[in-house]
Amino acid sequence: MSQTLTASPAGRTLAEIRPHRGRRQGTVYLFLLPATAFFIGFVAYPILWVFDESLMRAGSDGVRHFVGLGNYLATLQDPIFWLVLRNMALWGLITIPVQMLIGGLIAWFIERHTQQWRGFFRTMFFLPVVTSVSVVSLVWAQIYAPYYGIAQNYLQVLGITMTDSALGNPATSIYALIVVNIWQWTGFSMLMYVAGIANLPSEVLDAARIDGARGMRLAGSVVVPMLAPVTKSLLLLGIIGTLQTFPIVQLMTGGGPSHSSEVFGTDIFRQSFVLGDTNTGATLSVIVLALAFGLTLAQIVFLGARLGGRRAAR
Amino acid sequence: MKRTIALATILLTSVAGFAPLKADQKEVTVWSWFVQSTMQNSIKAFEKAHPDIKVKYTYYNYSPEYITALKAASASDSLPDVIGLQPGSLTQQYRPQLEALNGPAAKDWGDGWQDKMFPVNRKQILMGNPPGDQNIYILPQESQDLVIWYNTKIFEKLGITVPKTYGDLVAAAKTLTKGGIIPMFQGAADGWQNENVYLMLANQRAAGLVDKAQKGEAPWSSPELLQAMKDWRALFTDGVFQQGALGAHAYPTGAQLFSQGRVGMMALGSWWMQESKFPPPRSQYVQNMDGFDFFYMPALNGSDHASPPVGGVDIGYGLTKNGGRNPSAWTFLASLTNGEGLQEALNDLNDLPAFVGHEPKGDVSPHVKAMYDRFMADLPKAENQRFAIPAIADALDSALAAVASGSQQPEDALKAVQDATDKALKS
Structure with missing residues (x-):
């Protein structure tokens, strides 16, 4: 040897x-x-x-000075920052579970109850995902528009008049955008669940059926637990996607009215490019990075995702 | 084989279409958000007059593409020779990378060249310069005058006359609404359109007061500015603006509806005339601007006069340090702002000139010419529409949206603008 x-x-x-x-x-x-x-x-x-x-701040003379955590303290004292944080929390807490739920139901319906039209339904529900955000925002702005909008044309038949735009009301603007986001991205959740359902071992499902599991019992005790890896992936992607939200908000409301629909993406853009304050924009970016890192780490710890190959091999 | 031939044809065609620089030609690179077709006409005219110079133009949408592209190019020292600018904050952001234009302009146009610029433009091009810095970093190409456009055919059909008082304006809006027409379309999701209307109101209450407030020379809580904020709110509550205006955009939604004859009035600027030069199909209203005319914001309650003209530089251009090393860049900039390049832009009715002594030529109807002359007569009296510090404009945008939605009282909203102004002027 x-x-x-x-x-x-x-x-x-x-x-x-x-x-x-x-x-x-x-x-x-x-x-x-x-x-x-x-x-x-x-x-x-x-x-x-x-x-x-x-960690820097540019003076009126254009010279950068070290300010330590000064930018962070100023950002934390800015009420808009806390509004953004609230909006991000709402965005994640609403969009992720709703997209999962609707996407999962659509996937189950398509995979279990369609044969010839399966490809058609998959494509149709996935279509919004591949549609340009500019087009989506234009169409939805028209849908929301009262008085001359698309929804109003149909509501008129029922004698209903929309008197306000959900996008233009500070109390509802963020929810109006969340609806658009859910509409656009549910197809992605559906596709992930379609792949998950297609890979479910049929013998396990058959065994469960023989044991008498049907309907909700089959779904709750067998299918949903077996689709847990897909759900975890969607959760991770959903959190990252939430923190990266930008185009739909920028195009539809620009973060307004009065910052009511501001998200990290639009706030960073506003600070860095509109107001020309690169230092505050950078501070917000670092905070987003830290949040993304923290949330991902928490997910790995609490949901048991594998950290690396060595541990997985044990 | 057929496929190979087709591919080869495409390749050869594209190579032929790409005109490389000739050995004795110099190149000028230009970035802007300026209408592509009009800029191409300007470049064509310039290249005809200067066959030894080739201009390469890159078009961007203003936001977010253009301002992000500028920022990235600035950080990597790769700005083009000439860049499109707006006076105030955008120019100031890039001031360290811009050449002072006083020297070349005086050399080409004589010492009194600045006197040929409209007064409001002269004021705006220096906005935000450090105290004592009289250098000019932006040369205006076009000016604008903010007004309320109205659809003459709809007004005539519904028996509405041009409003002279605020009461007339409210009555006109009601008649339009009853007639199934959107009264005054306000894209209140766009801060710029809100600012424009507020400036009309505030300058009617006290001409030039907003300008003083943004410099810290007058408080935002001045009674006239407070009253203008209340006037602004009333435009929503009195039904002058369409329902749901806060969620609407002026472009493309409002402009499309307006050009199609579904809107009675819209607060825009002299640039609206260019609609008549856009490629067909054009609506009956847009054709030669036959269906449009303009008025200034009528006398508000307690006022005895309409709003004064408000406006200034629509677009200007700067010569970057890179452009400063390329003598052809100034030649092009001079043409674009005060030469054959400008003439082409004016012929397209893109907007009004920044310098006196220019007017559109070619296919311009008597109605358009008459409106153009009215704008030109008003421009020397125009009040400033620009903000030197973006944080103040941002705070005003936010305040206007909050007051419009009723989520903030005018007093509180203006206090927030004052706080932002104090903070911005202190830093």
């Missing part, structure tokens, strides 16, 4: 092999270089740059 460790099959000693192995390892590291350089250039450096900006 020791001989196999110290000498090569050709009879060379370990000392003779080592330089060769070292060269080979060096070659291996060279293969890692492009990915590492890409990571450093396009991920690590921008993050560090943004972090650096968040």
